[in-house]
Amino acid sequence: MLASPATGPVAQVWFSPDGSRLMARTTSGRIFVTSDFESWVPSDGAAGPAALAEPAVARRPDPSARIVSSAADPSRVYALGRQLSRSDDGGRSWTALTQYESESIVGGGQHSVAISPVDPDELVLANDYGVWRTLDGGLSWAGLNLSLPNLPVRRIVSTPSGTAGMRVQTQGLGILELPPGGSVWFEANTVQPNDAVLEQRYSSAIGVPITAVGAAGGTVYAGSIDGRIWVSVDSGASFRIARLETGSAVERIFVDSTEPRVALAAFSGPGPRVLRTTSSGSLWDDLSANLPEGPVHAVTADRAAGAVYVATDNGVFWTHADLEGASMPGGTWTNLTAALPAAPATDVRLDPAGVQLYIALDGYGVYAAAAPHRARNLRIVNTADFSSRPAAPGSLVSVVGGRIESARGGGLDYPVLAASDTESQLQVPFSATGPNVSLALRTNGGLVTLGLPVLPVSPSIVVGTDNVPLLLDADSSLQLDGRNTAHSNGRVLILATGLGKVTPDWPTGLAAPLDSPPRVITDVKAFLDGTPLQVTRATLAPTYIGFYLVEVQLPAITNLGTSELYISAGGQESNRVQLVIEP
Numbered sequence: 264m265l266a267s268p269a270t271g272p273v274a275q276v277w278f279s280p281d282g283s284r285l286m287a288r289t290t291s292g293r294i295f296v297t298s299d300f301e302s303w304v305p306s307d308g309a310a311g312p313a314a315l316a317e318p319a320v321a322r323r324p325d326p327s328a329r330i331v332s333s334a335a336d337p338s339r340v341y342a343l344g345r346q347l348s349r350s351d352d353g354g355r356s357w358t359a360l361t362q363y364e365s366e367s368i369v370g371g372g373q374h375s376v377a378i379s380p381v382d383p384d385e386l387v388l389a390n391d392y393g394v395w396r397t398l399d400g401g402l403s404w405a406g407l408n409l410s411l412p413n414l415p416v417r418r419i420v421s422t423p424s425g426t427a428g429m430r431v432q433t434q435g436l437g438i439l440e441l442p443p444g445g446s447v448w449f450e451a452n453t454v455q456p457n458d459a460v461l462e463q464r465y466s467s468a469i470g471v472p473i474t475a476v477g478a479a480g481g482t483v484y485a486g487s488i489d490g491r492i493w494v495s496v497d498s499g500a501s502f503r504i505a506r507l508e509t510g511s512a513v514e515r516i517f518v519d520s521t522e523p524r525v526a527l528a529a530f531s532g533p534g535p536r537v538l539r540t541t542s543s544g545s546l547w548d549d550l551s552a553n554l555p556e557g558p559v560h561a562v563t564a565d566r567a568a569g570a571v572y573v574a575t576d577n578g579v580f581w582t583h584a585d586l587e588g589a590s591m592p593g594g595t596w597t598n599l600t601a602a603l604p605a606a607p608a609t610d611v612r613l614d615p616a617g618v619q620l621y622i623a624l625d626g627y628g629v630y631a632a633a634a635p636h637r638a639r640n641l642r643i644v645n646t647a648d649f650s651s652r653p654a655a656p657g658s659l660v661s662v663v664g665g666r667i668e669s670a671r672g673g674g675l676d677y678p679v680l681a682a683s684d685t686e687s688q689l690q691v692p693f694s695a696t697g698p699n700v701s702l703a704l705r706t707n708g709g710l711v712t713l714g715l716p717v718l719p720v721s722p723s724i725v726v727g728t729d730n731v732p733l734l735l736d737a738d739s740s741l742q743l744d745g746r747n748t749a750h751s752n753g754r755v756l757i758l759a760t761g762l763g764k765v766t767p768d769w770p771t772g773l774a775a776p777l778d779s780p781p782r783v784i785t786d787v788k789a790f791l792d793g794t795p796l797q798v799t800r801a802t803l804a805p806t807y808i809g810f811y812l813v814e815v816q817l818p819a820i821t822n823l824g825t826s827e828l829y830i831s832a833g834g835q836e837s838n839r840v841q842l843v844i845e846p
Contacts, residue, residue, distance in 0.1 A: 266368045267406035268447045269392035271415040271626065272435065275375040276389040277312035282381040286311075287394050289413050291626045293606075300396065303411045305604065312377070320354025330354070331376055336383035343376045347388055349401055360401030361388070369395040369404050391435065409446065412604070414439075414628035418458075418561075419612045419621055420451075423730040425839040426827050429621070429629060441629075442825075443841060444731035444744060461485075461499075469493055469502060475528070477516030482523035484544065486513025492528060494544040505544030510534050515561045525566055525586050529559040529573060537562060537573055541588055550584055554596045561610045565617045570636030572599075572620065574608035579622045581635060603630060616644050616651055618663045637664040637685060641704065641711055646688060646809070647723035647760045648838050653698075653716035654691045657771070658723075658761040659809035660715065662687045665706050672702035672715065678772035680808055690809040691717065692771040693764055720785050720833040721761040724840050725810070732840035733758035734828075737814055748843040751821045755828075755842070757813040758804060762787060762832055765803055775803035780812070785832045789815045791842070792826045817844065 272290040279286070284298045286306065296306035317330040318340055325344030333339045341360075342348040346367060348357040361367045370392030379385035384400040393408035420430040420438060428442040430451050440451040461476040465485045475486040483495040485502065490513060492506040511531040519525040524543040527550075530536045535549040536559040550571065557576040564571045566586040573580050578600035600608065603624060610623040613634060620634040645652050646659035654660050659680070662670075667687035670677035675695055681688040697717030704711045725733040734743040737754035741747050749755055765781035775781065780802040787801040797816040804810035813830055821844045828842045 264368075265370055265392060265406070266395065266404040268408055269370055269406065269436075270408035270411050271393065271413040271433070272372065272391040273374065273389040273394050273411075273413065275311070276377040276387045276394060277375075278377050278379055278387075280380060282379045282385075285377070285387055285407075287389060287407075287411065289626055291415075293413075293626060295411060295413075297407065300407055301410060320350065322354055324348045324357040324359070331378065333378045333383040334380050335378070339383055341376055341378070341386070343373050343388075345371070345373065347373060347376060347386075347401065358401075360397070361404070369406075412627040414448070415626060416623040416628055417609055419610045419623055419629065422612060422614045422619070422621055424615070426841045428730065431623065431629060443726070444729045465493075465499065465502075468499070475513040475516045477518035477526060479518040479520045479523040482518065482543065484516045484518060484526050484528070486516055486528055488512045490530060492516075492544060492547075496543070505540075506538075506547055511536075511558075514559060517562050517564055519564070519566045519586070522566060527562045527564055527571060529562040531558040532556065536575075537571070539571075539584065539586070541586065550582065552582070552594070552596060554580060560608065561612075563611050563613050565613060565634070565636055565640070567642075568617070568636040568640035570634070570639070572611045572613070572634075574611040574622060576607040578603070578605075578624075579608045579611050583636070583639065597635075599632075599635065600624070603627075614649070616649050616663075617642070618644060618649060633685065639664070641665055641706070641713060643702070643713055643715055645721075645723050645761070647725040650723070650838065652723060652761075653718045653721045654695075655718055655721040655761040655763045656691055656695045657693045657763060657765065657769075657803075657809060658691050658721065660689050660691060662689065662704060662713075665708075667704050667706060669705045670702055672700040677702065678808075680772070690771055691715075693769065694771075718833075718835065720763040720835055722759055722787070722830050722832045722835055722837040723761045724828075724830065724837050725758045725760060726838070726840060732828075732842075734840070734842060743842065745843055748845045749817060751817060751844065751846050752819045753817050754799065755815050755817060757789070757815065757828075757830060759811045759813055759830060759837065760809055761837075762801065762811045762813075769803060772808060774806050774808050777805045780805050783811060783832070787813055787830060787832045789813065789828070789830045791815075791817070791828055792822070794818075821846070 274290045275288040286296050288294045295303040297303045318332045328342040328344030331341045346362045347360045350357050372391030375389040377387045388395045395404050415434040416431045418432040430440045438451040439448040462473045466473040472488040473485045477484045481498045483499045485493045490510040493502040494505040495502045515529045517527040528538045537550040538547045540547050555577045559573045561574040580596040582596045583594045607625040612621045641664040646661045666682045675692045677689045700715045702715045735756040762783045764784050769781045783801040789796040799814045801813045804812040829839045830837045
């Protein structure tokens with residue numbers, strides 16, 4: 264356990280002459296400055312510290328240690344080696360400041376130490392795990408890493424889903440996960456990413472170094488270090504060569520999950536850096552167009568919208584291209600990261616619903632934004648968790664990508680509860696029936712028809728944009744999260760949608776009453792870590808439209824920590840969410 268959260272490696276730290284500011288240079292060469300020792304801002308023009316001669320000492324605690332003296336107290340010296348040590352008698356005796364047994368409480372790989380020019384007890388240490396500060400001469404340490412943008416993300420392993428948060432593969436720190444609503448990354452309990460395993464397997468099978476693999480169903484694409492691409496239609500049992508040209512390495516391959524004949528390949532360059540196939544690799548065409556020179560590290564797409572996104576040394580770009588029959592070349596590439604720090608983009612990824620875009624910037628971590636192709640292609644998602652799960656009578660759905668003026672399907676009006684230029688919210692009528700409804704949407708640009716699957720019930724727990732579920736303490740009505748936890752024997756209110764018809768009947772588009780809200784007809788169940796909970800009530804959520812309220816009783820004895828919670832109705836299970844419980 265380190266003294267506090269870590270980040271990526273930092274090569275050097277130094278104070279301003281008056282000690283009011285601290286500078287840090289990451290191993291990638293970027294310089295950041297802080298004056299409040301909490302928030303950091305870029306400072307490319309900050310001058311480095313002047314080189315100082317090492318003072319003479321009687322001995323060094325580590326033969327390779329560097330000796331640093333304190334300007335505020337010349338009698339005190341520090342030695343920076345595998346650990347940081349201190350001496351107050353000219354080096355005759357040393358006290359280890361960062362060592363606990365055989366480990367370092369601030370992590371290993373010590374690179375630099377800075378001593379405040381006005382306070383000899385204030386030290387800052389830079390190492391492979393970030394920046395660390397002590398105000399008592401090394402007796403206690405705290406990290407300055409929470410707001411230091413220095414997370415070396417190499418690949419986005421998965422986007423947030425259910426109880427799982429964002430997972431990334433980092434340089435030197437392994438696979439990390441950011442829990443829903445969290446601000447600190449933790450080591451993920453997962454093995455090597457599947458792509459890396461497949462690359463090793465197919466390198467042995469094909470006999471050349473494979474640098475990228477993309478797969479969907481039984482179709483597998485494998486790209487090599489010299490730019491060749493192989494295709495398998497039998498889950499990797501046999502391969503045929505699909506692209507003979509040699510040259511730059513294949514960096515990443517995207518395969519459409521529903522149409523494996525459609526794939527995109529990213530190359531390190533020079534030459535073509537984005538190739539497209541809509542024929543299972545039989546033909547490839549170049550989409551590079553006006554994309555700035557330099558390697559393309561990752562590529563992803565939304566086939567239905569014809570949107571292609573790439574991560575390059577110049578940032579993240581996107582274009583509109585035909586991903587059905589390749590009947591037209593790629594369009595103009597647009598830079599999406601001009602307002603972000605100037606840094607190479609190492610990865611780009613869409614969430615499963617294709618509405619949220621995630622990017623990784625080298626050394627800065629992960630950013631998220633609404634995918635810009637949403638405005639070009641209307642799609643319907645579940646309002647609760649933005650998934651593509653079916654709707655249910657009385658539930659809420661969101662039309663992503665535009666303003667909806669009216670909606671009608673199956674001879675019924677679907678009330679528009681809220682509308683903006685990027686998203687609109689509809690309620691499914693309580694009398695709607697499935698399994699499929701052809702929903703006619705009237706927009707500013709005319710009439711658009713989309714298919715909407717409808718089941719009698721399709722439960723979903725409502726989660727926020729940070730993937731934190733809307734769970735309330737039944738007694739206080741306060742939202743439950745990592746700071747306000749649930750307690751054993753307590754009651755939890757779950758805000759959900761998709762629980763279907765109620766009794767007595769309630770009009771579509773009207774807020775539920777505060778007193779005696781209609782009850783859900785279908786039997787609703789709840790589970791905590793797989794164990795059934797007592798459901799004390801399941802009704803429409805008072806004063807809301809399209810939301811339901813499920814109250815559950817927690818057991819008298821529960822495990823301390825994070826548990827998995829979900830509900831079910833009519834044999835359909837909801838998304839999984841996290842609930843933090845204390846005794």
